[in-house]
Amino acid sequence: MPILEGTIDITQKGETYREVCKLRRNNVFLTMEAIGKEVGVSRQRVRAILLKEKLPTKSVTKRTAVYCKVCESPTPNGQVVCPGKCREDHYYTYVECRACNRKIRYLKSYMKTRIKFGMNRYFYCSRECFYMGRRDGIS
Ligand SMILES: [Zn+2]
Numbered sequence: 786m787p788i789l790e791g792t793i794d795i796t797q798k799g800e801t802y803r804e805v806c807k808l809r810r811n812n813v814f815l816t817m818e819a820i821g822k823e824v825g826v827s828r829q830r831v832r833a834i835l836l837k838e839k840l841p842t843k844s845v846t847k848r849t850a851v852y853c854k855v856c857e858s859p860t861p862n863g864q865v866v867c868p869g870k871c872r873e874d875h876y877y878t879y880v881e882c883r884a885c886n887r888k889i890r891y892l893k894s895y896m897k898t899r900i901k902f903g904m905n906r907y908f909y910c911s912r913e914c915f916y917m918g919r920r921d922g923i924s
């Protein structure tokens with residue numbers, strides 16, 4: 786199976802590799818030099834690892850730091866929210882399907898529109914559930 790971008794299993798990598806990734810993830814203020822010093826490798830090696838992992842090579846400076854709207858820590862790349870979990874929490878919301886109780890993922894902006902137009906009462910995860918809901922008279 787091909788390895789997808791950004792899903793490289795770093796537990797398979799050497800200790801240096803994992804350390805570099807960990808330092809960058811935990812502290813967006815660290816420069817590549819600082820990471821290299823900490824781990825005991827060259828700046829070039831740090832850069833190569835970060836690029837491979839699609840982690841930011843540029844450090845965030847205290848002055849330009851953008852703080853995540855969800856977890857309030859400085860985000861990598863200066864986005865308004867961190868990628869991954871924070872991004873998910875910021876942009877998406879979950880509701881239960883009225884027929885099967887499965888969680889349905891919606892963009893919050895879409896949900897706002899639904900509420901605005903009074904369409905927020907019933908949610909169905911699929912066409913089948915929609916018909917089941919109607920058949921059972923709960924819609
Ligand atoms: Zn965050």
Ligand SMILES: [Zn+2]
Binds near residue numbers: 882883885909910911
């Ligand atoms: Zn359903």
